[in-house]
Amino acid sequence: GAGVSQSPRYKVAKRGQDVALRCDPISGHVSLFWYQQALGQGPEFLTYFQNEAQLDKSGLPSDRFFAERPEGSVSTLKIQRTQQEDSAVYLCASSLSSSSYEQYFGPGTRLTVT
Amino acid sequence: QKEVEQDPGPLSVPEGAIVSLNCTYSNSAFQYFMWYRQYSRKGPELLMYTYSSGNKEDGRFTAQVDKSSKYISLFIRDSQPSDSATYLCAMSAGGLTDSWGKLQFGAGTQVVVTP
Numbered sequence: 769g770a771g772v773s774q775s776p777r778y779k780v781a782k783r784g785q786d787v788a789l790r791c792d793p794i795s796g797h798v799s800l801f802w803y804q805q806a807l808g809q810g811p812e813f814l815t816y817f818q819n820e821a822q823l824d825k826s827g828l829p830s831d832r833f834f835a836e837r838p839e840g841s842v843s844t845l846k847i848q849r850t851q852q853e854d855s856a857v858y859l860c861a862s863s864l865s866s867s868s869y870e871q872y873f874g875p876g877t878r879l880t881v882t
Numbered sequence: 883q884k885e886v887e888q889d890p891g892p893l894s895v896p897e898g899a900i901v902s903l904n905c906t907y908s909n910s911a912f913q914y915f916m917w918y919r920q921y922s923r924k925g926p927e928l929l930m931y932t933y934s935s936g937n938k939e940d941g942r943f944t945a946q947v948d949k950s951s952k953y954i955s956l957f958i959r960d961s962q963p964s965d966s967a968t969y970l971c972a973m974s975a976g977g978l979t980d981s982w983g984k985l986q987f988g989a990g991t992q993v994v995v996t997p
Binding site: 772799801803808809810811812813816824859861863866867868869870871872873874875876878 | 931985
């Protein structure tokens with residue numbers, strides 16, 4: 769079956785531009801997570817949704833980062849006024865229930881800010 | 883200092899050898915411990931999941947957790963070139979102090995298995 773998909777796979781943005789990254793979780797998965805992975809580092813938690821409710825956004829690095837999941841399925845991570853330090857791979861993961869630790873990751877979106 | 887420490891490697895082993903990986907952590911609230919494998923330009927894939935202290939075996943993989951020492955390990959027996967990847971440890975407090983399922987990752991150890 770289909771896994772977690774993310775689009776675009778690669779994005780190059782000029783400093784100051786806004787970007788939107790999309791995540792399609794596995795159908796029926798309740799929980800959705802966004803992580804940021806810098807080169808040579810492990811993923812860092814950004815935010816967590818249970819259905820359409822954003823229950824934790826403690827990892828978002830600044831108010832330029834915004835995430836939504838309006839219908840409890842597809843999610844979008846938006847970064848306004850991108851900066852060079854935003855360059856990273858943005859990973860989306862979903863899990864079947866709110867108490868499941870088995871998170872299925874997408875391939876990520878590699879964002880490069882020039 | 884990071885909550886989860888992991889040697890970045892690279893760790894190079896000959897085919898058939900045992901790969902030994904480990905992580906240390908500082909947060910005593912962590913209860914759930916996972917190991918992920920990540921191939922280049924791919925997302926992490928869950929390999930092993932352990933709750934609290936103890937050992938767990940699954941095929942060629944064995945995970946160990948020692949909560950008293952705040953130390954976890956992953957062993958890969960009879961390593962194959964296809965095991966060449968980055969291995970990430972991850973852990974969670976499981977709702978005690980953080981969102982359920984929110985994972986704290988190590989930096990990852992790059993493993994190279996040479997034929």
